Amino acid sequence: MTKPLSDYDSRASNTIPAAVGQGVPVVWMNPRYRNTAEILPTLPFSIVDVENTEKRWRCFDPLLARLFAELETGRIDSPLLSLDPSSRRRIAGNDDGAVLVKADHALPITGCIKARGGVYEVLAYAETVALEAGLLSPGENYACLAEPGVRELFAKHSIAVGSTGNLGFSVGVMGRALGFKVEVHMSHDAKDWKKRRLRDIGATVVEHPGDYGSAVAAARASFLDKSCAHFIDDEDSIALFLGYAAAAYDLERQLAALRIPVDSAHPLYVYLPCGVGGAPGGVTFGLKLLFGDVVHPVFVEPVASPCMLAQLATGIDRSVSVYDIGLDNHTAADGLAVARASMLVARTVGELVEAVVTVPDDELFLWLGDLWRESNLRLEPSAASGFAAAQRFCAATPGLGGNDRATHVIWTTGGALLPEAEFQEALSRARALAKAADR
Numbered sequence: 001m002t003k004p005l006s007d008y009d010s011r012a013s014n015t016i017p018a019a020v021g022q023g024v025p026v027v028w029m030n031p032r033y034r035n036t037a038e039i040l041p042t043l044p045f046s047i048v049d050v051e052n053t054e055k056r057w058r059c060f061d062p063l064l065a066r067l068f069a070e071l072e073t074g075r076i077d078s079p080l081l082s083l084d085p086s087s088r089r090r091i092a093g094n095d096d097g098a099v100l101v102k103a104d105h106a107l108p109i110t111g112c113i114k115a116r117g118g119v120y121e122v123l124a125y126a127e128t129v130a131l132e133a134g135l136l137s138p139g140e141n142y143a144c145l146a147e148p149g150v151r152e153l154f155a156k157h158s159i160a161v162g163s164t165g166n167l168g169f170s171v172g173v174m175g176r177a178l179g180f181k182v183e184v185h186m187s188h189d190a191k192d193w194k195k196r197r198l199r200d201i202g203a204t205v206v207e208h209p210g211d212y213g214s215a216v217a218a219a220r221a222s223f224l225d226k227s228c229a230h231f232i233d234d235e236d237s238i239a240l241f242l243g244y245a246a247a248a249y250d251l252e253r254q255l256a257a258l259r260i261p262v263d264s265a266h267p268l269y270v271y272l273p274c275g276v277g278g279a280p281g282g283v284t285f286g287l288k289l290l291f292g293d294v295v296h297p298v299f300v301e302p303v304a305s306p307c308m309l310a311q312l313a314t315g316i317d318r319s320v321s322v323y324d325i326g327l328d329n330h331t332a333a334d335g336l337a338v339a340r341a342s343m344l345v346a347r348t349v350g351e352l353v354e355a356v357v358t359v360p361d362d363e364l365f366l367w368l369g370d371l372w373r374e375s376n377l378r379l380e381p382s383a384a385s386g387f388a389a390a391q392r393f394c395a396a397t398p399g400l401g402g403n404d405r406a407t408h409v410i411w412t413t414g415g416a417l418l419p420e421a422e423f424q425e426a427l428s429r430a431r432a433l434a435k436a437a438d439r
């Protein structure tokens with residue numbers, strides 16, 4: 001399904017800038033970035049796959065509305081917000097350019113972008129199980145998947161996932177709401193409150209001594225050939241990828257409603273926090289299908305965990321890890337603490353990502369504090385990274401700072417459900433940093 005390796009230029013190997021290995025923030029322009037028209041026809045997925053995903057999502061609306069009181073229409077989407085003037089000025093360099101926030105930190109039910117993929121894959125699995133058992137027929141109202149008889153069937157099935165926390169929560173919430181057994185494999189250093197939150201909804205949390213990548217590998221191995229079970233592979237799932245890609249329709253609709261033009265005179269810059277790459281990769285794919293070359297995807301990674309930058313700079317014929325270049329993968333942005341990028345994503349969107357910006361943890365906290373104070377946005381550190389990156393990207397890109405025709409969309413990927421104590425701790429770190437910087 002993935003693009004043949006020979007299509008890539010392996011001569012471009014070993015081009016990771018030295019600064020990346022030293023943990024210095026960079027704005028890395030992807031030398032493999034290509035025109036959309038050249039790349040999209042070579043990819044294993046197309047607009048038809050994303051359209052079908054969107055249609056399938058809509059089949060589940062009545063089910064979601066039945067299961068979750070907060071989802072009146074059943075649609076899981078977030079608002080597109082304007083940023084406060086002072087933050088906007090810091091990023092775009094003027095008062096006129098549009099700087100918008102795609103507020104997935106407030107996505108209903110889970111408060112994070114990973115729901116777009118994780119909830120979707122659980123629903124798709126539920127559909128398959130129910131169809132096979134003859135408890136659902138095509139065209140039937142999917143709300144019937146919440147009936148007690150169907151729940152009994154789901155209770156005999158397990159779903160497993162390896163996660164830094166937010167994918168696990170998304171899978172856990174959806175899987176448990178339908179009655180599945182859910183097993184979430186997490187690294188030992190994953191946040192305690194994320195583990196507790198999962199146990200509270202009846203999921204089993206399995207802790208692993210290594211990092212996120214080893215938790216995923218262990219989960220994959222333990223579910224191999226298991227019957228009545230489904231493993232959601234954060235590194236390699238097409239369903240996750242397409243679930244994220246469908247988000248592009250939401251953004252397209254919201255920009256149109258605001259009458260914000262997106263064309264060659266009005267480019268759209270989208271800043272996407274990147275862990276393993278599934279969420280930003282899927283969204284990039286969807287946006288490129290809808291907007292083509294006038295959308296400029298910029299991935300954002302912590303200086304200690306630039307796995308996608310390292311992967312794209314090295315080429316896609318072998319997987320590289322940030323440990324290989326001397327980094328320790330230690331970051332407060334736990335959702336982005338990933339040492340190795342998804343090869344599925346690197347191979348699919350590697351030539352559609354315009355740039356990767358790496359950001360130091362301190363900047364995440366400073367932005368987190370400012371955005372709470374100025375814009376009332378409750379973000380986790382991973383989700384604040386897009387602001388730090390947008391500021392650095394605009395400053396480094398000639399003609400972009402002060403360009404009032406460009407629109408910048410910063411995707412805030414998690415945080416609304418952060419426990420109060422965690423959030424207060426993040427705010428006090430932000431205050432200490434601001435004081436030290438004499439701001």
Ligand SMILES: Cc1ncc(COP(=O)(O)O)c(C=O)c1O
Pocket residue numbers: 112113114164165166167273274275276277278279280334335336380382383413414415
């Ligand atoms: C808050 C947050 N932002 C961004 C991401 C990145 O998503 P991905 O790992 O699919 O690149 C994650 C991943 O868990 C996350 O939790």
